[in-house]
Amino acid sequence: MAPAPTARFSDRVEDYVRYRPSYPSQVLELLQRECGLKPEHVVADIASGTGAFTKLLLENGNPVIAVEPNAAMREAGTQLLSGFDKLTSLEGTAEATTLSSASVDFVTAAQAAHWFDRVRARAEFSRIMKPEGWCVLIWNERRTDSTQFLRDYEQLLLTYGTDYKEIRHERTTAMIHEFFAPAPHREATFNLSQEFDFEGLAGRLLSSSYAPLTGHPNHEPMMRELKRIFAVHAEQNSVHFEYKTRVFYGRLG
Numbered sequence: 001m002a003p004a005p006t007a008r009f010s011d012r013v014e015d016y017v018r019y020r021p022s023y024p025s026q027v028l029e030l031l032q033r034e035c036g037l038k039p040e041h042v043v044a045d046i047a048s049g050t051g052a053f054t055k056l057l058l059e060n061g062n063p064v065i066a067v068e069p070n071a072a073m074r075e076a077g078t079q080l081l082s083g084f085d086k087l088t089s090l091e092g093t094a095e096a097t098t099l100s101s102a103s104v105d106f107v108t109a110a111q112a113a114h115w116f117d118r119v120r121a122r123a124e125f126s127r128i129m130k131p132e133g134w135c136v137l138i139w140n141e142r143r144t145d146s147t148q149f150l151r152d153y154e155q156l157l158l159t160y161g162t163d164y165k166e167i168r169h170e171r172t173t174a175m176i177h178e179f180f181a182p183a184p185h186r187e188a189t190f191n192l193s194q195e196f197d198f199e200g201l202a203g204r205l206l207s208s209s210y211a212p213l214t215g216h217p218n219h220e221p222m223m224r225e226l227k228r229i230f231a232v233h234a235e236q237n238s239v240h241f242e243y244k245t246r247v248f249y250g251r252l253g
Helices: 010-019 026-035 052-059 071-080 118-128 148-160 169-180 198-206 219-233
Strands: 043-046 064-067 087-090 104-110 129-142 185-196 239-250
Touching (some): 010 071, 026 052, 026 185, 043 118, 052 104, 071 087, 104 118, 118 129, 129 169, 198 219
Parallel strands (some): 043 104, 064 087, 104 129
Antiparallel strands (some): 129 239
16 A cells, blocks of 8 residues: 555655755746745745755745645754754645644745645645735656656656556646636746766665665665666766756636
């Protein structure tokens, strides 16, 4: 049985912190330009995880309420962001944030909204946002076919991943339209990349909730195939992940 969404990353926190990508600075520039984001705006970052997007908001000067249900992820985020005095870290979910009504200017969710109960989360976001607030949903989507290495990596996931087919990010598009409807929303896309040696590539793979860990029958054959792929495609002992960062933003009405 697959773990509940709020518990999926409990045994992967260290790899998640070390090997998951951050987000392009253009995301903040977009929100400043299109949504009027200012340092004084209060942001609720929902399912904030280890704080990758939270950090960008704090660096922009925003007071951020990081809402995260997973204790291990929340603790990692609190440690990572301990130097920021405008951070508030709370236990809560997208469907029950514990925040007061009309208390925040922006609600953000990075790499997380596909796990939400859309109807309940939308209602909760509408409740906690001020009347002119903005909702922002963000994903780093790994490109799957722009290089032969990425095609081979995608096939590895399809072969050995536990529930990879069910949660691939192309499934998010329909969810996004349903989430914002009937209010209009806009979309922007940016490029992002990561470079890995084999240790980093293995850590990036094992940070994913669908990658079987030690003890699972798929783990050892998956890691052997990963070594083969790396040996075939590495140049100067490194391979590259390419992403498109998709940002969906609008008011919820």
